Amino acid sequence: MQLTKIAPLAGMALLSVSLVTACGSNDDKAASGGSSAPCPLVKAADPGNSKAPSGVPTADKAPKLAKKSSYTVAFSQNASNNPWRLAETASMKDEAAKQGVQLTVTDANNQQSKQIADIKGLIAQKPDALFIAPITEQMANVVKNAATAQIPVFLLDRDVDHNVAKPGQDYVSVLQSDFIQEGKRAAVQMAKATGGKAKIIELEGTTGASPAIDRKKGFDGAIKQCPGMKIVVSQDADFTRAKGQSVAETLLQSHPDATAIYAHNDEMALGAIAAAKAIGRQPGKDIQVVSIDGERDGLKAVAAGDLYATVECSPRFGPKGFQTMMDYAAGKSVPTLIINSDQLFTKDNAAANVDKAY
Numbered sequence: 001m002q003l004t005k006i007a008p009l010a011g012m013a014l015l016s017v018s019l020v021t022a023c024g025s026n027d028d029k030a031a032s033g034g035s036s037a038p039c040p041l042v043k044a045a046d047p048g049n050s051k052a053p054s055g056v057p058t059a060d061k062a063p064k065l066a067k068k069s070s071y072t073v074a075f076s077q078n079a080s081n082n083p084w085r086l087a088e089t090a091s092m093k094d095e096a097a098k099q100g101v102q103l104t105v106t107d108a109n110n111q112q113s114k115q116i117a118d119i120k121g122l123i124a125q126k127p128d129a130l131f132i133a134p135i136t137e138q139m140a141n142v143v144k145n146a147a148t149a150q151i152p153v154f155l156l157d158r159d160v161d162h163n164v165a166k167p168g169q170d171y172v173s174v175l176q177s178d179f180i181q182e183g184k185r186a187a188v189q190m191a192k193a194t195g196g197k198a199k200i201i202e203l204e205g206t207t208g209a210s211p212a213i214d215r216k217k218g219f220d221g222a223i224k225q226c227p228g229m230k231i232v233v234s235q236d237a238d239f240t241r242a243k244g245q246s247v248a249e250t251l252l253q254s255h256p257d258a259t260a261i262y263a264h265n266d267e268m269a270l271g272a273i274a275a276a277k278a279i280g281r282q283p284g285k286d287i288q289v290v291s292i293d294g295e296r297d298g299l300k301a302v303a304a305g306d307l308y309a310t311v312e313c314s315p316r317f318g319p320k321g322f323q324t325m326m327d328y329a330a331g332k333s334v335p336t337l338i339i340n341s342d343q344l345f346t347k348d349n350a351a352a353n354v355d356k357a358y
C-alpha cells in the first residue's frame with residue numbers, strides 16, 4: 001500500500017514513455033473484451049523496475065536496537081505452502097547462520113489467527129528484533145504490540161495497514177518488491193500475449209494481502225489503456241496451486257469465452273494451467289497465462305510455452321533483511337521502505353534461469 005502513496009508516478013512514467021507506437025487490428029472483436037481499438041501496450045517495452053522511491057522517511061521513532069556481538073532474532077513466516085515461502089525461510093536461515101544470529105522461525109500455516117498467536121508468543125520471548133512476513137495488512141495491530149514491547153520489527157515481503165501501524169514508529173522498515181509495478185509489467189506481457197484483445201480471468205492472491213491489493217491495482221490500471229482487454233471475473237485463490245486450480249476450473253466453466261488468465265503468482269497460474277488442460281484448452285495457444293514470482297516450476301512452464309511470462313518477485317530476503325537490521329543496530333539511517341529489483345522471465349530467458357530458481 002505504501003508505494004501507492006510514495007511513488008505513484010514512477011512506473012506509469014516508464015510505461016507512458018514507451019507507449020508511443022499504437023497497434024492492433026480489427027479482427028475478432030468478439031474474442032476481445034468487446035472493442036477493436038488499438039492497445040498501446042502490445043508494442044511497449046517491459047516497463048522494468050520502478051525508480052527508487054523518493055522522499056521515504058527514515059525510521060527515527062521505532063524501538064532501538066543495541067549494537068551487540070550476537071543477536072537473538074525471531075521470524076514469523078505466514079505459510080510454508082509454496083516454493084516462494086520455503087525459499088524465503090531458507091534465505092533467512094542461511095543468512096542468520098552466516099551472521100551468527102540465533103534465529104527462531106514460526107509458521108502461521110496461512111492462518112491469520114495463528115500468525116497473531118505466533119507473534120504474541122515471540123514477543124513474550126523478548127528477541128532483540130522481530131522479522132514478520134504478514135499474511136494480510138490486518139497484522140498491523142500485533143505489529144504495534146511488538147513496538148509497545150520495545151522490540152524493533154522489520155516487515156518482509158508484505159506491508160501492513162499504515163492507518164494502524166506507523167512506518168518508522170511501530171515498525172522500522174518494510175522490505176518488498178514494488179507490487180504495483182509487477183502488475184503493470186504483467187499487463188504489458190498479457191497485451192503482447194493476446195495482441196491487446198482478451199477476456200481475462202484474474203486469480204487474486206489472499207484477500208487483504210498487500211501484493212494481492214497492489215498487483216490488481218497495477219494490472220487493472222495499465223489495461224485501461226486497452227479497450228479490447230477486459231477482466232471478466234476476479235476471484236481470490238489464496239496464492240496456492242490447489243486453489244488456483246479449483247477456482248480456475250469453476251471460472252473457466254462459467255466464462256467459457258475467457259481467452260486469458262492473469263494470476264497474482266506462479267503457483268495459482270500452474271493450478272490454472274492444469275485446470276485449462278483438463279477441459280481441453282491449450283495454454284499458450286487458445287488461452288494465454290501470465291503471472292508473477294519466477295519460481296522454478298513457473299520458469300519451466302514458460303520454457304514449455306504454457307505460461308507466456310512471469311514477472312520476478314524475489315523471495316531471497318536474508319542478506320538484505322539482516323544487513324538492514326545490522327545497519328539499524330549501528331545507528332545508521334534506515335529508510336522505512338526498501339524496494340527489491342526484479343527481472344522479467346519470458347521464453348527468451350526462462351530455460352537459462354531454471355537452475356538458479358527456487
Ligand code: AHR
Pocket residue numbers: 082084085157158211239264265266292293313
Ligand atoms: O508476498 C509475496 C507473495 O506471497 C508471493 O508472490 C507469493 O508467491 C507469496 O505467497
